[in-house]
Amino acid sequence: DTGVSQNPRHKITKRGQNVTFRCDPISEHNRLYWYRQTLGQGPEFLTYFQNEAQLEKSRLLSDRFSAERPKGSFSTLEIQRTEQGDSAMYLCASSLRGDGGFGEKLFFGSGTQLSVL
Amino acid sequence: GDSVTQMEGPVTLSEEAFLTINCTYTATGYPSLFWYVQYPGEGLQLLLKATKADDKGSNKGFEATYRKETTSFHLEKGSVQVSDSAVYFCALSPYSGAGSYQLTFGKGTKLSVIP
Numbered sequence: 001d002t003g004v005s006q007n008p009r010h011k012i013t014k015r016g017q018n019v020t021f022r023c024d025p026i027s028e029h030n031r032l033y034w035y036r037q038t039l040g041q042g043p044e045f046l047t048y049f050q051n052e053a054q055l056e057k058s059r060l061l062s063d064r065f066s067a068e069r070p071k072g073s074f075s076t077l078e079i080q081r082t083e084q085g086d087s088a089m090y091l092c093a094s095s096l097r098g099d100g101g102f103g104e105k106l107f108f109g110s111g112t113q114l115s116v117l
Numbered sequence: 118g119d120s121v122t123q124m125e126g127p128v129t130l131s132e133e134a135f136l137t138i139n140c141t142y143t144a145t146g147y148p149s150l151f152w153y154v155q156y157p158g159e160g161l162q163l164l165l166k167a168t169k170a171d172d173k174g175s176n177k178g179f180e181a182t183y184r185k186e187t188t189s190f191h192l193e194k195g196s197v198q199v200s201d202s203a204v205y206f207c208a209l210s211p212y213s214g215a216g217s218y219q220l221t222f223g224k225g226t227k228l229s230v231i232p
Binding site for chain 2: 003004033035040041042043044045048056058091093105106107108109110111
């Protein structure tokens, strides 16, 4: 179990640029989640995949955000035309379906810290 | 919508002191409740959980009881250690027939334990 890996750890970009983050979940986990956390707040749900299918999307996920999980393995989160309000920690988590049904355990990565100047 | 309210920090305690971090929630139906912990420089880790009323979750000396009548899930530990210094998040997961797995988190409570 190597844990959930996120890259890069830090990203600084200028407003209007596009950025892409990568998440590698624990290998046998079929569920993958993206959350966003701003300073002094708890993580907020963005989207959820089961295998390669994106099953839930938060209203927080504007049209500028897109997430993919090709082949049900790693996932990418892209933000187009970044805005200063996008500055946050982007967290990825994974879980294994069947690990308790509802109330299942999520394993989080250390996150990608985005700063939009 | 669903929400979680937890006591604001930071909380500073001396080693071996008793810890309580209050957490209350608002949700429809019968949510599952969690405490996650984030140690410095690390990702969030599940500390304990409870999936139905009156369940008690416990781990590493921490406990929390799912109280539906007071919509609470307070975290307690009888004797804290310096290594418990971290940010603690209370969270809920709604239950629906189709299965909804998104977590709603509180704002977090930073705990510092001094020797």
